Amino acid sequence: MSRIKNCFDKLKIRNRKALIPYVTAGDSDPAVTVPLMHAMVNAGADIIELGVPFSDPMADGPVIQRAAERALEHRVSLRNVLAMVAEFRQQDSHTPVVLMGYLNPVEMMGHTVFAEAAAEAGVDGVLTVDLPPEEADTLVAALHSQQLDPIFLLAPTSNDERIKLICEAASGYVYYVAVKGVTGAGNLDVSAVADKLEQIRKHTDLPVGVGFGIKDAESAAAVAAVADAVVVGSALVQKVEQAAGQHDRINAEIAGLLMQMRAGMDAK
Amino acid sequence: MSRVTSTEVVNVSQIENTNEPLIGQVPDNRGHFGVYGGKFVAETLMVPLQELQDAYDKYLDDPDFIAELDADLQNYVGRPSPLYLAEGWTRHLGGAQIYLKREDLNHTGAHKVNNTIGQALLAKRLGKTRIIAETGAGQHGVATATVAARLGLKCVIYMGAVDIARQAINVYRMKLLGAEVVSVESGSKTLKDALNEAMRDWVTNVDDTFYIIGTVAGPHPYPAMVRDFQAIIGREARQQIQQQAGRLPDALIACVGGGSNAIGLFYPFLDDRNVAIYGVEAAGDGLDSGRHAAPLCAGRPGVLHGNRTYLMEDDDGQIIETHSVSAGLDYPGVGPEHAWLKDIGRARYVAINDAEALQAFHDLTRIEGILPALESSHALAYATKLAPTMEKDQIIIVNLSGRGDKDIHTVAALEGIEV
Numbered sequence: 001m002s003r004i005k006n007c008f009d010k011l012k013i014r015n016r017k018a019l020i021p022y023v024t025a026g027d028s029d030p031a032v033t034v035p036l037m038h039a040m041v042n043a044g045a046d047i048i049e050l051g052v053p054f055s056d057p058m059a060d061g062p063v064i065q066r067a068a069e070r071a072l073e074h075r076v077s078l079r080n081v082l083a084m085v086a087e088f089r090q091q092d093s094h095t096p097v098v099l100m101g102y103l104n105p106v107e108m109m110g111h112t113v114f115a116e117a118a119a120e121a122g123v124d125g126v127l128t129v130d131l132p133p134e135e136a137d138t139l140v141a142a143l144h145s146q147q148l149d150p151i152f153l154l155a156p157t158s159n160d161e162r163i164k165l166i167c168e169a170a171s172g173y174v175y176y177v178a179v180k181g182v183t184g185a186g187n188l189d190v191s192a193v194a195d196k197l198e199q200i201r202k203h204t205d206l207p208v209g210v211g212f213g214i215k216d217a218e219s220a221a222a223v224a225a226v227a228d229a230v231v232v233g234s235a236l237v238q239k240v241e242q243a244a245g246q247h248d249r250i251n252a253e254i255a256g257l258l259m260q261m262r263a264g265m266d267a268k
Numbered sequence: 269m270s271r272v273t274s275t276e277v278v279n280v281s282q283i284e285n286t287n288e289p290l291i292g293q294v295p296d297n298r299g300h301f302g303v304y305g306g307k308f309v310a311e312t313l314m315v316p317l318q319e320l321q322d323a324y325d326k327y328l329d330d331p332d333f334i335a336e337l338d339a340d341l342q343n344y345v346g347r348p349s350p351l352y353l354a355e356g357w358t359r360h361l362g363g364a365q366i367y368l369k370r371e372d373l374n375h376t377g378a379h380k381v382n383n384t385i386g387q388a389l390l391a392k393r394l395g396k397t398r399i400i401a402e403t404g405a406g407q408h409g410v411a412t413a414t415v416a417a418r419l420g421l422k423c424v425i426y427m428g429a430v431d432i433a434r435q436a437i438n439v440y441r442m443k444l445l446g447a448e449v450v451s452v453e454s455g456s457k458t459l460k461d462a463l464n465e466a467m468r469d470w471v472t473n474v475d476d477t478f479y480i481i482g483t484v485a486g487p488h489p490y491p492a493m494v495r496d497f498q499a500i501i502g503r504e505a506r507q508q509i510q511q512q513a514g515r516l517p518d519a520l521i522a523c524v525g526g527g528s529n530a531i532g533l534f535y536p537f538l539d540d541r542n543v544a545i546y547g548v549e550a551a552g553d554g555l556d557s558g559r560h561a562a563p564l565c566a567g568r569p570g571v572l573h574g575n576r577t578y579l580m581e582d583d584d585g586q587i588i589e590t591h592s593v594s595a596g597l598d599y600p601g602v603g604p605e606h607a608w609l610k611d612i613g614r615a616r617y618v619a620i621n622d623a624e625a626l627q628a629f630h631d632l633t634r635i636e637g638i639l640p641a642l643e644s645s646h647a648l649a650y651a652t653k654l655a656p657t658m659e660k661d662q663i664i665i666v667n668l669s670g671r672g673d674k675d676i677h678t679v680a681a682l683e684g685i686e687v
Contacts, residue, residue, distance in 0.1 A: 055586040056460060056572060058467045059310040065454055077584035103308060103571045108585030130308045130571065134298060155312035157474065162314060180312055181472040 003096040003124045004149050004172035007046055008207045008228065017224040017265055019044055020209055021258055022100060022233035024051035024067035025084055026076030028244035036240075036251055037088045041095050043255035044262030049127070049231065052081050052101030059129045061184030063234040066241060078105040078114070082121040089122035098125035098151055098172075103139075111142040119146035125172045127151040133169035140169060153177050154200060154208075156192075167204035173229060176200065178212045184234035188213030194226040216257075217264030224265035232261065290538040294608060299488020299575075302611060304604035307487040309467075309574045316474050321489040323394055328496070333389065340385050341500065344418070345375045347382075349501075351508035351665070356635045364518065364658035366651055368638070368668040369505045369533060378641065378670030379501060379529040380411035384480055386497035388415040391478035398422040398477045402466040404431055404459035404525070405596035405643065406438025407670055408482030413447035423447040426465045428458040431595045438674050456589040459525075459599045463573055483526025484603030487574030491603050498532025505665055506536050513663055519544040519654060522667035523646040524564070524617065525597035527606045529669035538614060547606060548650045550592035551619035561590035563602050564610050564617040577604045593622040593678065594642035596670075624649040629672060629679065641670035642678065 011018055021040050025033050037048055053071035057064060078101075085097050099118065106114050106128060118126065126143055133140075133152060140150045149172030154163060157180065167174060178193050179185045193210055200208055210223045211231030220230045236254050243249040294301040307317060327333040341347040350370045358366045371379040384401075391399060399416045400423075403409030409425040416423035425442050429451045432439050442449050455461040463486075470479040484491045484498070509517050520537060522530035524547040537543045552560035560566065563578040570579040572587060580588050580600035592598045609615035620628075625642060628649035633639050640648055644667070651666050658664070672679075680687045 055455065055588075056464050058464045058573070059471065061468070062454075069454075072586065075584075077586075079584075104579075104581065104587070105585035107570050107576075108581065108583065129310050130574070132307065132309070132311060132314055135306050135308055153311040155310070155314075157312050157315040159315060162311075166311070177310075177312060180474055182468045185472065 002147060002149055002172060003094065004047065007096050008173065011046060017227065018046040018207070018209065018229035019220070019258065019262055019265060020047045020049055020229050020231045021045050021236055021254070022049040022051060022231060023236055023240065024053055024064060024071055025081040026053060026071030026074055027067040027237065027240050028070050028250070030074050030076055030080065032240070032247055032250055033084045034087045035247065036254065038091065039251040039255045040258055041092060043258035045095070045258060047096045047098060047229070049098045049100045049233070050081060050085065052078055052099055052105060054102040054105060057102065059182055061182040061234060063184045063237050063241065067237045070244065078109055082117050082123070085123050086121040096124040097122065098127055099123055100127040101129065103128045103131045106139065111139045115142035115146045115148060119148055123148060125149035125151045127153070127175065129153065133165050136169060151175055156180050156196065160199070160203070163200055163203045167206060170206060173207040173209050174200070174204065175209045175211060175231060176227070178210050181212070183212060185212060188219055190222045190226065193223065197226055217260040220261035221264035221267065230261070230265060290614060291535065294605065295488060295492050299492065301491070301604045301608035304576050304607040305488060305491055306576055307574060308571050308576065309487045310471065312471050312474065313487070317487055317489070323390055324489055324493050327390060327393060333393070337386055337389055341382065345381050345385060346373065347500065348504045348508070349373050351505055351512060353512070354636050357632060358655070360631070360635050361652055361655040363655035363660065364662040364664045365660070366655060367509060367517070367663065367665045369501060369665055371501060371529065371667060371669045372638070372640065372644070372671035376407070376411045376414050377673065378407040378411065379498060379532060380408045380482060381414065382500055382532065383482065383494050383497040383528065384408070384411040384415045387478070387480040388419055388421070391421065391480070392419055394478065396476060396478035398424070398473065399480055400424045400426065400466050400469050400477055401480045401482060402426045402459065402462035403482065404462070404598060405594065406431070406435040406442065406674060407596060409447070409449070410438050410441050410445070412480050412482070413442040413445035416447065417445045424469065425449050426452050426462040426469070428452045428456070428462050430457040431459065434678055435595055435674060436677065459595070460573070460587065460601070483528040484531050484605060485526045485573055485575060485577065485601055491575065491605055494528050495531045495535055495605060498528050499535045501529065501532035501667065502534060502536035505533060509663065509665060516540050516543055517663040517665045518658065519546060519664045521546045521548060521647045521650050521654065521664060523548045523597060523643050523669060524602060524606060525550070525561070525599045525643065526601070527603035529667050531603060531605055533665070533667045534615060545615040546650060546654065547615055547617045548646045549617060549619045550594060550597035550646055551621040552591040554621050555619055559591040560619065561592040561598050561600065562619040563600060564606060565619045569607070572601050575604045577601050577607045593625060593682070594646065596641070596643040597646065618650055620646040620649040626679065626682065628652060638668070639672040640668055641672045642675045644669045
């Protein structure tokens with residue numbers, strides 16, 4: 001059974017919602033990432049989304065753009081990111097890891113080679129932001145052949161037809177982007193999110209994660225009340241930026257925010 | 269480093285064995301030009317892109333829309349643009365006769381307006397109140413700001429900080445036209461980053477905003493839509509050359525950045541198999557230097573800005589910085605239809621370096637009294653190589669895609685002259 005499905009099944013039994021932090025691999029330098037992944041698990045993360053840096057992050061706001069630039073200053077490649085996951089797996093065999101990024105680095109490696117290398121490293125899911133299901137046949141087939149979960153985005157603009165198409169292509173979970181905009185955008189409307197989740201759940205039994213606009217314990221708790229998982233990215237990456245180069249401080253600040261979110265989500 | 273392939277890789281046999289028409293063959297209904305093109309964007313934009321496609325399909329068959337577009341092209345843009353036999357320059361080169369398709373004489377000084385007029389009319393019919401665009405040399409930004417001013421639409425132009433510095437006149441023109449020009453400070457601070465930023469704006473303001481992409485790249489339906497709006501260049505040229513010379517040309521030459529002026533000239537000639545087609549990329553400091561903007565000549569396929577096409581990228585799949593003296597060609601990708609035309613061998617893609625383009629800029633100015641844009645100067649420079657290899661009764665049409673007034677400061681600075 002996939003680590004992701006296993007994770008959500010266990011959470012369901014305990015009536016808990018998943019907390020999914022996102023950080024960009026190699027930000028602020030390559031040595032930060034693996035210890036930070038462990039620190040996030042200790043602080044209550046259930047699944048880790050690890051960003052693969054790309055030179056042209058079209059769907060990201062300034063915070064995550066700058067994270068990619070910092071990582072690319074150290075020439076962090078997709079292969080480096082896979083090596084980080086393999087290193088993380090030496091000490092943690094149960095926390096699912098999802099790679100999140102753009103298609104071109106995967107294209108360059110080749111879909112089959114990438115899927116094999118990702119499975120070998122201990123990756124569980126792959127979310128390529130600029131790959132809608134219409135174009136995803138070969139990558140999804142390559143991922144499935146390695147028992148990896150293709151994760152897809154849903155958006156406020158997705159209609160019933162697209163929700164159905166996306167949920168059929170996805171496994172593991174689906175990720176609902178709560179606001180029209182890039183990562184790090186503000187105005188989260190929880191009641192609108194709740195309405196959309198109702199529409200999405202008519203089409204799928206997959207867990208639904210919600211991200212974009214979640215920045216503190218309060219917003220995490222509000223989203224956890226309606227979603228199966230809470231994804232937090234820019235709020236964490238901002239802390240990496242503020243503490244760039246100071247590894248202990250990065251771990252402490254991110255763990256601190258995640259613990260607050262965890263407490264908020266579990267309080268209800 | 270990207271793998272350098274020959275600039276002359278042409279598989280002519282693939283198309284010579286078939287007489288199947290190429291016009292109307294691509295893209296398919298999902299926007300694919302062979303293996304290129306497509307729709308590679310975040311989910312939020314998928315429905316808006318479908319709506320754009322539906323609107324475009326509808327208005328393409330709407331006589332009222334076509335009549336309005338034609339009237340604007342005639343009375344506002346000044347079409348048809350002349351096809352001019354450059355006799356002095358032809359004599360100077362001593363070979364084939366060279367005709368110039370004078371897109372530099374359009375309102376706003378380049379071919380870009382053919383497309384912005386069309387897309388702005390679509391925006392108006394879709395009830396959008398805000399227009400955004402990316403620009404490199406500033407020509408597309410000016411052409412967009414112009415139509416936005418005329419239609420009373422709010423207009424925001426994204427432009428890389430590097431390009432803002434080297435195209436100051438166009439920046440001021442856009443501001444005079446009432447547009448807000450946003451300086452893009454991310455990445456290489458050039459056209460590709462301006463496109464990223466415009467996409468980010470669109471995904472955020474998709475309800476009231478129409479994104480006018482300036483070239484035949486981006487997600488479907490943009491490459492096909494922009495081609496169709498620009499194809500008036502080739503339709504006119506095909507008719508004009510038959511009126512003036514009594515026959516079709518032997519060769520077409522156009523510069524290729526994203527490739528909109530080139531596809532506009534080439535497309536109506538695709539089924540005239542005896543007409544050779546040459547797309548000219550920017551070799552910058554030379555293809556061997558790594559400092560160039562020639563993905564078709566020296567790049568490899570990948571996915572960027574919503575479509576699969578040839579790119580300038582490194583072994584990790586990161587997009588690499590490009591270089592050209594011409595801001596409008598300084599782009600790491602190229603329209604997917606050009607990628608397809610290269611692979612099937614119907615068009616040949618070559619590269620011209622900065623020095624060669626500058627020489628052509630001076631030659632045309634001195635010999636014909638026509639100041640060409642640095643982008644168009646790349647096409648002109650290739651004509652200086654091709655024409656002498658051809659007979660004197662043969663004909664070349666070069667797309668003079670824009671005028672060079674905007675480049676005077678760049679050229680002067682390169683030559684150490686203070687203007």
